[in-house]
Amino acid sequence: MTDPLLSLEDVRAGYGMTEVLQGVSMDVERGSVVSLVGRNGVGKTTTLRSIVGNITPTGGSITFNGDDITTLNAEATIRSGIGFVPEERRIFPELTVRENIRMGEIGAESPDGPSVDDVLDMFENLAEREHKDGSVLSGGEQQMLAVGRALTADPDLLLLDEPTEGLAPYVVRQIEDLILELNEQGITVLVVEQNIPVALAVSEYTYILEKGEIVHKGTAAEIQNNEDVLDRHLGVGVTD
Amino acid sequence: MTETVLETDGLTKRFGKLTAVDDVSLSVADGEFRSVIGPNGAGKTTTFNLITGALSPSAGVVRFKGEDITDVAPHERVGRGLGRSFQITNVFGGLTVRENVRLAAQSVHSDDINPGEALFRDKNGFDEIAEQTGTVLEQIGLQDRADEHAEALAYGDQRRLELGLVLATDPDLVMLDEPTAGMSSEETQATMNLIDEVLSDRSLMLIEHDIDLVMRVSDRITVLTRGEELASGTPDEIANNEDVRDAYLGGVRE
């Protein structure tokens, strides 16, 4: 049994005095798709930001590919093989599609990774808008662009923060397919989602976060059928 | 027959093409504990800001204690009894605990202070204000730490201070903005106990993500989704509402 690609152990983190993560532990197996779900405000984004290095955890440890990345800053974490697609995509609004992807390529400095043209080949609709500014793209296109930008780093692990937020249903479907396809190509994915059906559709294993702690974990299949868990932690609660 | 302390009528807010709040009409009774919940992007914060006056509506009306306050400035709303609590980072860190509370108490007495006094009289020389400050300090349990600087307080005490600031303005309705964000379950419990202790005799409007909490403490709950009001009712009613469940768990969506 090989070690998980990414491992969080009792991670505590927050902003200033507010400690949002109260000791989060989770593993992401190599080659899998894992989802982290929970209502908003529970610390899902904080978890990703801690992994990436935008926040430094105040306790616990984060291991990636055998290395301790707990205190690494963002630049170093990305270069170690993690791609990050943040909440709200955050593409560079006044750079063109091509330039956006190129930014990812520069940051990664990865000679084996896909080139800008490779990424454009992957995403037809982006190729059509190659020289348009990021700001004029639709939500779905921006999402694709953000993913493409991260892919140039040839990441072993891809972190996605609420990739389907604000997107129309058919675009959501496209994102789901994209995630599965990337996984098939060998990329491990950790996706944070508030959209439960999407999370359960793409992932094999799911962690449920509530108030800064993991309150439940299991295979997607298990959770899908567990009404109690769904209502209690993700819905509007159970009337006891 | 209970009075309505807060009422919104067709409240709408547009940001360019995006309609963040769409025709929300709700009404909070005097003494009620109302929570507003909803999945991400529901428009809760925008609605909150429209009521406190931090934003102006594109359409619609806000009525407080029967009076139209739609065009009233935020600081004036406070003066009329519409209090707002922040997350803890907003106490006056460099000032002492006592001074924090005194400032809040002073603001509701502003009318009693003439310009000459405002400029020259020792701020601690106003009996009524001092008395109110003392009372509030006791109520929030910080009388022993009154002379410490606010930023030196422990997290939980800063929370108390924050509520003290609200309390000192003597509000009829208190708007609470995600007061337990980033807190553990224990801290959440402690906070809610404190709110109960200190603000129970006033009307409360809470925005929260913590559903358990909301179910436990609210008299009524309003669920917003995509800027619209999806449902309003008692905790039981909301918990058993299929539409609400779908909004949170997915399933049938437009």
Next chain:
Amino acid sequence: MVAADFIEQLLNGLTLGMVYVLLAAGLSVIFGVMDVINFSHGELFALGAYFSLSIIAPFGAGTGFWIAIVVAPVAVGLIGAAIERTTVRPLYGRDPLYHILLTFGLVLVINDGIRLIWGTQQRQLAVPEYLSRPVSILGVQVSVYNYFMIVFAALLAVVTWYLLNRTKYGMIIRAGSQDREMVRNVGIDIDQYYTLVFGVGAALAAVAGIVLGGYQNVNTGMGNSVIIPAFVVVVLGGLGSFRGAVFGGLLVGVVQTLMRAYNGSVVATVGDVTLSVPNLEGLTVYLLMIAVLLVKPQGLFGTRGEESESEGEILVGGYGGVLADSTRVRLGGIAVVALALAPLAILFMGDQYYLVVLNEILIWAIFALSLDIVMGYAGLVPLGHTMFYGVGAYTAALVMLHYSQSVFVVLLGAILICAVLAWIVGSLSIRVSGVYFAMITLAFAELLYSAVFKFDFTGGSDGLLGFEAFLGFGTIGASLSNIEFGLLGYELGQQFVFYYLALLIAVLSLLFARRMMNAPFGSVLQSIRESEERAEFIGYDVNRYKRRAFVISGGMAGLAGGLLAVSPSTVIISPDQTLNWIHSGEVIVIALFGGMGTLYGPMIGSGVFFGAEEFLSSYTDQWRLIIGTMFILFVLFVPRGIVSIPSLVAQRLETANNADGPVDMDEPEVRSDD
């Protein structure tokens, strides 16, 4: 030929405009990417010209000029990069005010450095002979140099545009000004690029300096005279926008030149009415700047959103100090007594000159105190506060000349007029915040500075003279210059009397300010400084309080200016002495030196500043360089000012590792939706 004349002026305008473009481009991009306002940009501009002088000297104008225009910008660029690495980089995350302070300190250092190395004489920059010939094209006669400037600068602008938009580094820099954190999140260390940006910006400024130096001349004041128009351009065009810098630069250059050329000329005669171009030269650009700041602060091309809550805070002195309040009061009392006795000591030393210095210190102590009211308490950073000092001085002089010589009437007049001015300026300026507030107050100050040159009653560039104060009222009292009495065999004259008047007023001002801060009004100001939002939501009309603080502050600064006019050592009230923007900077320096937010701190700062000036200038001509360096060190390491030194020392002694430093980051709210 009117048309040819017009085109000539247009060309002149474009020439000047291109210089502005080069300056503003660097300034704007530096701000857009790094959030740094670089006041020293003008001195880097001058440095380029001065370096060229040295390079041209051995080679002669023919080849020297071309070598200089390549080598000098590179040298200045390297200096700029070094400045960024050593002084600007440590300040990231602090309130933008500190960049202004730091770069202002750099102004003093670089300017004095220039004086030291090249002397204070105005110099000519030798330009190749074939460039300075006049040429006539289609009846339009200008120098070849004009065309050269326009073409060369345009070329550089195009190259810069190319670098920004078509190269890898340019792309990263553009991305950085759009979303700094995301640049990190794709794996790029953006900090390294800041050095590049600052360096290139400096190099562009240097080119502008060389080019303009050849057109006019090279002098130690050239940086000063160009930095304000550069800021106007940047604000107009939009902070952070290269395109805006180009557009704004050309616009300002052309408008300035045309207004100067057609000043007063008749435009048309309609019936009996003669329409002529109003004498607004010099005023137009500032009016334009104010208008832009009020209507669209981001400028014509700026894309930055509403000014976000600044990351840092204004660090105040005296907080958590080691001395108890009662000890401080006692120390204050001792200080006052010492000051009261000082003149006698000076008398014994025999040199009345020190009295003059002390008088200056007292006047500026009041000025600095006035600044602390808004900066250290209400949290507003005005960059044009000298306008009140100057208007106060002018008002006092005018009252003395035309109305009454009584000291009381004079000072009262100065206070009142300045309070009204502050009310007007404040009401308009407070609508915007942060950097924009600083800029708009600067614009108003420059407006007034330019205005006093134009009117007869303010004496134009000569200023006002011949006024005298009367210590008394009506017929009771004596003219200040007539007061003389003997004490212990020494003769005590007007300096002596004025000293005690100034000391009295200074002490009263401090007591007034203290009283105010301990009263309800002052307590609210402090809460605004701590957290404006919270203050609003416990029920205070924040804008009203800010406005009132501004009025009180303006009135007090006017009092200081009035005292200046009354002072026996003042013979002339002139624009540069009272309204030059450099005084706005000096008073901020003084306040920071002493320690803002303490009231007495800035007053101490005044003593230190002028005392140091006196002391140092007797040893070296380069005292400004030393003070500038001291100041930079303070900004970096002792931002809370002199009054905080005791507690800093105490901290160090207590825990060796207490490198907590003075930086407190505001915590972001924990929010994840809407």
